[in-house]
Amino acid sequence: MRAALKTVDQVTAGEALALSFDDAEVLLDPAGVAYFVEHRILAVSDLHLEKGSSYARRRVYLPPYDTAATLARLAAMVAKYDPATIISLGDGFHDKDASARLGHEARDAIAAIAARRELIWVTGNHDPLPPANVPGDSVEMLAFGRTVFRHIPDASEFGHEVCGHLHPCARIVGGGRSVRRPCFASDGIRLIMPSFGVFTGGLNVCDDEFAGLFEMSRFRAYMLGKDRVFAVGARKLHGD
Amino acid sequence: MSIATSPSNPSSDGIDLPVPFLDWFISKGWQPRAHQLELLTKADAGRSSLLIAPTGAGKTLAGFLPSLVDLTRRGSPQPGTKKPGVHTLYISPLKALAVDIHRNLSTPVEEMALPVMIETRTGDTPQSRRQRQKLNPPDILLTTPEQLALLLSHKDAERFFADLRYVVLDELHSLVTSKRGHLLALGLARLHRLCPRLRVTGLSATVAEPDMLRQWLVPQRDGGEMADIITVAGGAKPDITILKSKERVPWSGHSARYSMPEVYEAIRRHKTTLLFVNTRSQSEMLFQELWRINEDNLPIALHHGSLDVSQRRKVEHAMQNNALRAIVATSTLDLGIDWGDVDLVIHVGSPKGASRLAQRIGRANHRMDEASKAILVPANRFEVMECQAALDANYLGAQDTPPLAEGALDVLCQHILGTACAEPFRSDDLYAEIVTAAPYANLPRETFDRAVQFVAHGGYALQSYERYARIRQTSEGTWRISHPSIAQQYRLNAGTIVEAAMLNIRMTRHRDKGAAVRAGPTLGKIEEGFVEALAPGDTFLFAGKVLRFEGIRESDCIVSKASDLNAKVPVYAGGKFPTTTYLSEQVRKMLSDRKSWSRLPAQVSDWLHIQKRKSAVPGPRDLLVETFPRGARYYLVAYPFEGRLAHQTLCMLLTRRLERAKARPLGFVASDYAVAIWGLRDMGAMLRSGEITLDGLFDQDMLGDDLESWLDESFLLKRTFRNCAVIAGLIEKRHPGKEKSGRQVTVSADLIYDVLRTHEPDHILLQATRTDARTGLLDIGRLNDMLSRIRGRIMHKDLEGISPLAVPVMLEIGKESVHGGDASEALMAEAANDLVLEALGKDI
CATH class of the missing domain: 3.40.50.300 (P-loop containing nucleotide triphosphate hydrolases)
Incomplete structure (x- = not known):
């Protein structure tokens, strides 16, 4: 039987789209990670690990395989780009106890990802505290060159900013059809990452939550296709 | 209610009708009808019955007569004694029908001054009255399958139904074929256990296989037990x-x-x-x-x-x-x-x-x-x-109902939780009870146990949620809910009708202002999927008006009045229901029987005569396949007459096979009657040369691996999965006011589906989903019957051009809009995902 989720090979095979960001090259991968070539940083956002068990506490029993599936995809990206630094841009864990609920396999998987690399957990609104007994450092925000990495976009930030939190999605309509996909949202100054966790939904970039964050004439939604990324201008985008 | 009878009917001799009834019949100048009295006699003897009668036969009074007589014999409760509970439960598929029956039944009850209290209980009944009904129940309660499930999930269900003697099931033929029917069957099994002397009366229009319905009414212990049957001959010929x-x-x-x-x-x-x-x-x-x-x-x-x-x-x-x-x-x-x-x-x-x-x-x-x-x-x-x-x-008088499906597993899961909300249960007892319900008579114990595990904590092979379980097994071996809030959660989610996401249509006087305008009155509701593909400015028909789409705001679709008389967006107007097996068979018979053509209008029979001359007319059990070139393409048209759903599935699978055979198929279209596939290579020549064979192409084995691999990639299952997940209680149903929007539910159901399919393909919900898709959207059963029927009976005509019979399906090509029926929409959405993006180019 063929797998519904992309296999690790399929994830790895995607063709990244190169974007110029702060005079440096960033590769936007259709799997939903961004690779900053110069600094060898792999950025990923909103992993929401242990979302399944978080729901189970409220007696909604999502399949308990989300953490393993998300980490396997992340491991594939790490293998593909071989970064020096991995930045999880916040909401790496679905709630503040989530890191404590991680199973052995998940801990091992994180350890393998972090081996010989720097792993940085930016805190988010879901996980405001540093994760417990997990490799890597925890910070509220950090900067590389002129680029700031934080979880929630800050409209007052004037420099280059890479963030997450909003789970951007874009929708286009054509030929009587409608396609909605997660996307990177960027105007070349700010880059909002798509959510990477397998149980994470998305918010349309036309939503009010995105208002004021972008210079619209330069805005593009970089929609995640099956194995490539499609840059779509603001005029083509539709709300939900 | 019409109770009129002709004088030729037998009198009520020998039947002990209470005085008020005799007086009432006399005062009306009527006599009870034979079937009404027969039903009374059977009920007196403690038998359950199926009454099959055409509309207008006094079916409803017949159904209630035993109850009314029994209640009259019982008389009003003595002052100071406890008032008895509900005596008769009437269940109908429609709320409106319960209300209608209430009105119709009240008239004779009032005229006879019977000591009978009748009330309805539906989703519209105010909370205060529902509370009162539990303390002071009516004698006859008119309700729906969902309400019965809710009543049975209450702690005091056993007490509430302690005095129940009769159940009347109206429009049984339409109830039994759906998941609501499965829910009702399970509820009925419980009632039979709570009240062993229960007599059930099913009221039904004429059906092809009444024995199925007869089994449905009574507990299946050794298998094949049946209620009695009373058939009223059809009335005046329509x-x-x-x-x-x-x-x-x-x-x-x-x-x-x-x-x-x-x-x-x-x-x-x-x-x-x-x-x-x-x-x-x-x-x-x-x-x-x-x-x-x-x-x-x-x-x-x-x-x-x-x-x-x-x-x-x-x-x-x-x-x-x-x-x-x-x-x-x-x-x-x-x-x-x-x-x-x-x-x-x-x-x-x-x-x-x-x-x-x-x-x-x-x-x-x-x-x-x-x-x-x-x-x-x-x-x-x-x-x-x-x-x-x-x-x-x-x-x-031959009438068909869809065959009764095996009881759905998602409904079973819901019922198990409902049962636990009422009282702790033992697995052995509940299993024994459930298999007395006809749709679940063949339920394997192992599947039942998996359903219990699902209800408890999701039923995953990786049992990581046990500590958060909804129901837990006690040391005595009974399953009980782990917190009272679970019962509340169950009650909010009970029922089997999962609404497609709907938007309110609201009028505005302001055009071209998008959705951010003050909206006026609500005109009604429209499917979200339809609106999704509209662009502002598009016009469409609703409530008899041409409306101009302005935008969507939360759960409102904002529209203005259009100046144009013609709606721009074509609305898919095809038949919603596929033609039934029986009717298809009749059409094939008619087609093959040249004598019957004279009954058809001249222009239609002429058309068939030309078809016979130019190509062929297939026999009733045959399949005609035509191949011909047209424009730069080559066509293959077949006429199975099995309905749109089965045809769509057939097309998907045939296309895969033709692709493998290097016929380079480009597309297909399916109507209720025929399928057309077109491609770049001459399929007629390929058949002549033996490069492909029709027997190979239409071999039943397409329902094996080809089907599996197609399903794996299909969008259809995701949609079906969402419904199953809601019914089974994995995802919460949406509730007015505090609901998530339909889209968010869809997204998360899709994600769950993907993860589950990858990691646990044998999970009970995926099993339920595949079964649903097979019977519903894909109509696999029907396709399978067709493929086995035509084996060795395929007739090929290699033509120079289009045949008369092929014209209708060829006209469908390119005409069908994506807003179409559920199946076609899903099929095309599947194609859309990548195509639109690739076609529109990389940087747009």
């Missing part, structure tokens, strides 16, 4: 004709627009006409067409399920007061409700199944001894044949 139009009957399409002047003329000649169509969009279009030519300004109204409730009530009220001359309606009016003085039923489009036709015709003249009058209006040439076949079937 007077049905097919519209013999002077206009040209179109080759294809579903609009029947050609017939409107003649339909209007028929409306003018009758007092009140009910005009039935198969889909909402069809009703919209015909309503508009009729008003376009309504020179006399006849009061013609529109009624369909998407209209605002207040608007529907207004129409219904006007109908009962005979203030309307015609009403254009869809199946919302389908079941046995009395509607004023209807003297003509017009059915536009294919009747899609003979029993549906009989049901609708029963609407005219709700009196059995007068002939109902009906006109069938076929929308295209195949429908002419179908109408003729339906007409023959109606005269023969």
Whole structure:
């Protein structure tokens, strides 16, 4: 039987789209990670690990395989780009106890990802505290060159900013059809990452939550296709 | 309610009818009918019965007579004694029907001054009255399957039903085929256990296989136990004709627009006409067409399920007061409700199944001894044949219901949780109870145990949620809910009807301001999927008006009045229901029997004669396959007559095979009657040279691996999965006010599906999903029957050009809009995902 989720090979095979960001090259991968070539940083956002068990506490029993599936995809990206630094841009864990609920396999998987690399957990609104007994450092925000990495976009930030939190999605309509996909949202100054966790939904970039964050004439939604990324201008985008 | 009888009926000699009843019959100048008395006798003997009778036979009174007599014998409770609980439970598929029956039953009860209290309990019943009903229950409670499930999930269910003696199930034939029927069957099994002396009466229209329904009514212990059956012969023969139009009957399409002047003329000649169509969009279009030519300004109204409730009530009220001359309606009016003085039923489009036709015709003249009058209006040439076949079937009295499916597993999961909410259960006991319900008689114990595990903590192989379980096994081995809030959660989510995400349509006077304008009144509801593909400025038909789409705001679809009379966006107007197996068989028979062509209009029989000369007409069990070139493409057209769903599946699978055989297929289209596939290579030549064979192409083994691998990539299953997940209680149902939007639910259900499929493909919910898709959207069973029927009976005609029979399906190519029926929409959405993006280019 063929797998519904992309296999690790399929994830790895995607063709990244190169974007110029702060005079440096960033590769936007259709799997939903961004690779900053110069600094060898792999950025990923909103992993929401242990979302399944978080729901189970409220007696909604999502399949308990989300953490393993998300980490396997992340491991594939790490293998593909071989970064020096991995930045999880916040909401790496679905709630503040989530890191404590991680199973052995998940801990091992994180350890393998972090081996010989720097792993940085930016805190988010879901996980405001540093994760417990997990490799890597925890910070509220950090900067590389002129680029700031934080979880929630800050409209007052004037420099280059890479963030997450909003789970951007874009929708286009054509030929009587409608396609909605997660996307990177960027105007070349700010880059909002798509959510990477397998149980994470998305918010349309036309939503009010995105208002004021972008210079619209330069805005593009970089929609995640099956194995490539499609840059779509603001005029083509539709709300939900 | 009509209870009139002819003097030839046997008297009530030998049957102990209480005095008020005898007096009442005498005062009316009536006599009880034979079947009414027979039912009474059976009930007295403690037997359950299935009563099969045509509309207007006094079915309802017959159903309630044993209860009324028993209640009268019992008398009013003595002062100071405890008032007994509910005595009779009446369950109908429609809320409206329960309300209607309440009115009709109250009249004789009041006239006889019987000591009987009757009340309804539906989703609309206010909370205060529901509370009161539990403390002070009526003698007869009229309700729906969902309400029964809710009542049974309460702690005091056993006490509440302690005095229950009778259950009356109305419109049983329509209840049993759905998941609501499965829920009801499980509820009934529980009632049989709570009240071992229970007598169940099923009321049904004529069905092809009454034994299935008879088993349904009584507990299945050794298998095959049946209720008694009482059959009332059909009433006056309905007077049905097919519209013999002077206009040209179109080759294809579903609009029947050609017939409107003649339909209007028929409306003018009758007092009140009910005009039935198969889909909402069809009703919209015909309503508009009729008003376009309504020179006399006849009061013609529109009624369909998407209209605002207040608007529907207004129409219904006007109908009962005979203030309307015609009403254009869809199946919302389908079941046995009395509607004023209807003297003509017009059915536009294919009747899609003979029993549906009989049901609708029963609407005219709700009196059995007068002939109902009906006109069938076929929308295209195949429908002419179908109408003729339906007409023959109606005269023969042969009626079909879809075969009863095995009980659905998602419904089972819901029921298990409901049972635990009422009281702790032992697995052995509950299993024994559940297999007495006919749809679940063959449920394997292992599947039941997996369902219990699912209810407890999701039933995953990786049992990581046990500490958060909903139900837990105690040391004595009973399962009980782990917290009272679980019962509340269950009650919010009970039921099997998962609504498609709907948006309110609201009018604004401001154009081109997008959705951020002040919106006016609500016109009704519309499917989210339809609106999704509209761009602002597009116009479409709704509630008889051409509306201009402005935008979406939260759960509102904002529209303005359009100046244009013609809606721009074509609304898919095809038949919503696939033609039933029985009717398809009749059509194939008619096609192969040249003598029967004389019964068809001349233009249709001419068409068939030319087909015979130019190509061939297949025998009733054969499959005709034609191949021919046209333009730069090569076509393969086949005529299985098995309905759109089965055809769509067939096309998907054939295309895969042709691809493998390097025939380079490009596309396909499926109608109710035929399939057409086109490609770049000459499939006729490939067949001649033996490069491909028809027996190989249509081999049944396509339902093996090909089907599996297609399903794996298909969008269809995701949609089905969402419904199963909601019914089974994995995802919460949406609730007005605090609901997540439909989109968010869809997204998360899709994500869950992907993860589950990858990591646990044998999970019980995926099993339920595949079963649903097989029977529902894909119609695999039917396709399988067809493939086995045609084995070795495929007739190939390699033609130089298109044949007459191929014209209708060829006209469908490119015409079908994506807004179409559920299946086609899903199929195309699947293709859309990548195509649109690739086609529109990388940087747009």
